[in-house]
Amino acid sequence: MKRVTKTLFLLSTVLLSGCLGTRYLKDGEDLLYKQEIKGTEGLNKEDLYALYRQKPNNRFPFPYYWFYQVGLRKYDTAKIRQKKQRIEYYFLNKIRKARDNERRVKNLNSKKLAKLAVQDRVLEEGNLFMRWGEPLAVYDSLKTEETVSQLNQYLHSKGYFQAVSSYDVKKSGRKISLTYQLTPGTPHRLDSIYYSTQDSAIYKLIQANVKEAILQKGQNYDQRKFSRERDRIDALLKNNGYFGFNKQYIYFNVDTTSGDYGIDTNIVIETPPGEDKHKVFKVDTIKFRTDANIVVPNAKRSTNMYQGIVYEYYKRKFSRRVLNRRVFIKQGDYYSRDNTFKTQRQLANLDMFRFVNINYDTTGGKMIANIVTSPLKKFQTSNEVGINVASQGLPGPFYNVSFKNRNIFGGLETLEFNGRVSIEGVPSGTDVNEVLKSQELSGNFTLTFPQFIFPYGNKLTSRAGLFNPKTRIAVGDIYTNRPDYRRNNLNGSISYSWSNQKNAQFIFTLDEISLINTGNISNAFQDRLDQLEMQGSNLFRSFEPSFVSSMSLLNIYNFNSYGSQNSRAAFLKLFLESGGTTLNFINTDFLEARNLEFYKFLKFNIDYRQLLPISGANTLAYRVNVGIAKSYSDNKVLPYEKYFFAGGSNGIRAWSPRRLGPGAFTPINETTGLFDDRFEQYGEILLESSLELRRNLFGFLDGALFIDAGNIWTIDEEEGRENGKFRIDKFFKEIAVGSGAGLRFDFSFLILRFDAAIKIHDPARPEGSRFIFNKDFNSDVFRNQNLVNYNIGIGYPF
CATH class of the missing domain: 3.10.20.310 (membrane protein fhac)
Incomplete structure (x- = not known):
């Protein structure tokens, strides 16, 4: 006490x-x-x-x-300066002794500068406690x-x-x-807006685009909008041939004397001194040097014209046809700043060049566009050691190795091999209190083409170059070894990806095929599958030799670089998958003859996240994740990986991974009569949401307060999991709610996360006893259940 x-x-x-x-x-x-x-x-x-x-x-x-x-009590600038002097003297002596060893001297100088930089920071920003706090x-x-x-x-x-x-x-x-x-008083508004310039061509161009003007009649006066209007006019002109135009030629005459709080606005576009108009440029010549920074003694670059572009190179390595599709600067067209940026961006997206520079030469009154690139290494290898970001278990180490061969066939294709070995802690399928070591070994070959491999016209192919089109053909194998079972997944796919110029990415998988074989199933896990089978569940079929085929469409919208900064940002992911689609049109006897399970299903998932800075160091983040999957094959079952699961460090954190739900189902141990959450729970409907208040506490330590809500449900009632079916008139009563707090250690190269969450509303309990504040919440049946759940993760939960 x-x-x-x-x-x-x-x-x-x-x-x-x-x-x-x-x-x-x-x-x-x-x-x-x-x-x-x-x-x-x-x-x-x-x-x-x-x-x-x-x-x-x-x-x-x-x-x-x-x-x-x-x-501040321990902050003494005199002592810090003395320490700097001691560091100087210490390394001076070391360097003198090592003066004949150039490498040793270089290392000592680097160490000295690093130690002095630490002391300089203390002088400028204070010691560690001072930096953690505030004056x-x-x-x-x-x-x-x-x-x-x-x-x-x-x-x-x-x-x-x-x-x-x-x-x-x-x-x-x-x-x-x-x-x-x-x-504030009464705001002044824009009564009239007109444009003035001696250049008739510019006047016509502005009038043709006046509907896009930022300043509109009736608006309140706003200096920011005036600045945006200047930027709009500048961009309009630079995208229509006015290469030498400058924003300084644009100014505003504002008259506030008209009365009744009205403002007359005259937008003036001046001409160069001594001129009555601005010069307009058309592209006369396009030169593309593909091997800048490469020098071949006693040799000259070859020059070759292809579809309006003059290529310069020592040796032709890249397909000019493919490169042309990524060049949006056209001979005879007016200069366009936007097309210049598009060209630079799409050439960089090819992953073939170390840099891409574009400059214009207007000497002599003609415009020459110079595209200068330097190729990356043809062969590239990389290694990576790190920690898994575990969404359902505990983080563990991984090792990745990759090999890349660029321009393998001369058409800017890339062949890549990726190998991965990883270990992580995963929840046992039969015991919630047990964390199993899951080992994964995978290898994957991917051949990427910088265009759509699809029969359509050259004109459409050229237009598609704006969207960074890619075709990927992949073949791989994933071997998973965990005490519950061993699982091998041999897979192949062909997919198309593209993106718009702003924030959207699209991936259409035309076909993805997997041959899955599960073996070495533990007795406990097999007993669980047998038990479910006796209760009418077909889940056991997901662990039989299987053939899985599907096509899918993934759309990702990232607004304002979500996840890379603490400003207002949002993220939206839409996923639609159709499994076994092609099996509807072919004879499946060959699969049945080989005792292969096959599946036909539809799956849809939408995941929305948003960051909202609210004040100072506080940021509000929330997430809504909804999904549904439905099997329409004869076996009425989904591949195990296609089900939805709830709980865990990235979901409803007050529940252990994969142990929440479905619905109001209450798993009871028939022997003990107590709540029994040893087994994973799967569902076909997912509803999940989180709200989190994040704040920097000091230095590298961030804190968070959060509340999570959601559950999973089945589409049909299952005999062994009563009350797990989704019902429109009951589902809102079956929403699980948990709340808690967490710490995030932001080491810049990774974020280590600790969360503690407590159950607030548990739908597994009887109605009337589901809230933690209810006196029957910890009844005899549930006395063995942990109310608080601890989570360890890498990165933010969403």
Whole structure:
């Protein structure tokens, strides 16, 4: 009891110290405790909050200034400079002794610079505790005045020319509370917009595209839109031959004297000094050098014209026909900046060149487009050692090796071999408390063509070059060895991939074939399959020798680089698969003669995720994942890998991997009469969602609070898994809910994640006893079930 009291006392001290920051203040100082802005109706609050010139200290989940103060006590710049001198002297002596060993001297200099850089960082940013924390927010009245000035400037930029901002200071003890009051007034709007230029060709071009203008009559004045309109006009002209045009030729005359808060806007496009128009360029010649940075003594590059492009090379290695499809600069066309960028991007996507540069020569009044590339190595090998990102079990090590042969047939094809050996912890199929070692060995050969291998016309083939088209033919084998069973999957596929210029990627798999053989099934796992068979389940067929064929379409939309930054971003994945489609049109006797199970099914999955920065270091992330799979073959079963599973470190984290559901099914051990979640649970319908608040705590340590909800269901009622069927009038009562907290250690090269989650609503329990707060939640039947589940993972859960 004394130990608990001490712990609570220490915890209270840390939490309450958020109110005791004033004890670190010097005489005459006050603490900026909180601030707010009023009068923000119709304005972007995030923009306004960014204008604060001083911010209060963060107090959630603990006061960060406390760390800073701890570090400040031990921060002595004189001692740090002395340490730098000692480092200098130490390495100076080492270097003198090793002066005859050039390599040793180089290594010593590198070590010296690294150690000095550490001390320089301490001088500039403080010691580790100071970097973890933040300085005390000592109130500065000058910064308050600066904030008011910034708020006024912002309001003026949004058309509130009569806006007035003020502030009110309230003091309680040594704590300051600030309230900024905005009085925007009536915004000015755009009454008329017209364009002026001496260049009649530019005037016609602008008028032809005026519907795309950013500035429109009736809008409120907004400086950002004026800047965007300048960018639009600049891009319009540079995509229509005006190679030498510059944004500085565009300016705005704004007249606010028309009354009634109206603004007359004249957009002026000037001509060069002494000229009455801007010069328009057409591409006269296109030169493509495929082997820049290569020098062959006493040899000259060959020059060869192919479909309007002059190729230069020592030795012709690449198909000019394929390269032409990735060049969107055309002889005789007006210069286009967009087509230049498209060409550079699509040539880089070929994975054939170290760099792709495009420049234009307008000497003599003619425009020559120079495309300069340098080839990558024909043969490339790589090795990788890492840790699996386990979605259903524990992370484990892996080793990858790959070999790549570029331009293998001369048509910019790539042949690649990938081999992988991995070990990871996976949940046992028969015991939830047991984690099994799963070993996987795989090898895969992939031949990639930089075009669609499909019978269609050359014109369409050239247009497809805009979308980075690829055809992949793959053959591989995956061998999985785990105590429950051994499984071998020999597979082959042909697929087409393409992407748009912004954020969408598409993969259409015309056919994917797998020959699956499962052996060495453990007695416990076989007993489980037999038990399910007696209950009417056909799951055992998924572990018999099988032939699986399917075609699928995968669409991925990535908005604003989801996953690579903490800005507002989103990710959408759509997956549609049809299994056994071709088997509907052929005789399947040859499969039956070989005792091969085959499957016919449909599967659909949609996965949406979004990141929403809300304030400071806080980010809100959420995910919705929905799927359905349906077998229509005679065996009424799916391949085991095609079922949906719930629970685990990337799903409903309060449940063990693959142990949630289906529906309100309650697995009971017939011998003990207790809840029994030894066995994996599979389903054909998935509904899963997560909401997570993420925050940087300090340095490399991030924290998260989360809530997960979802379940899986079967389409048909199963005798051995009662109440597992999806029913439209009951499914919402069968949503499992879990909540918890986690820590993420961000080491830049990987993110190590620890999550602890507790069950809030468990549909396996009887209605009326499903909430954790219910007195019957831990009844005798469920007394052996863990309420808290711990998860270890690599990377974010979504």
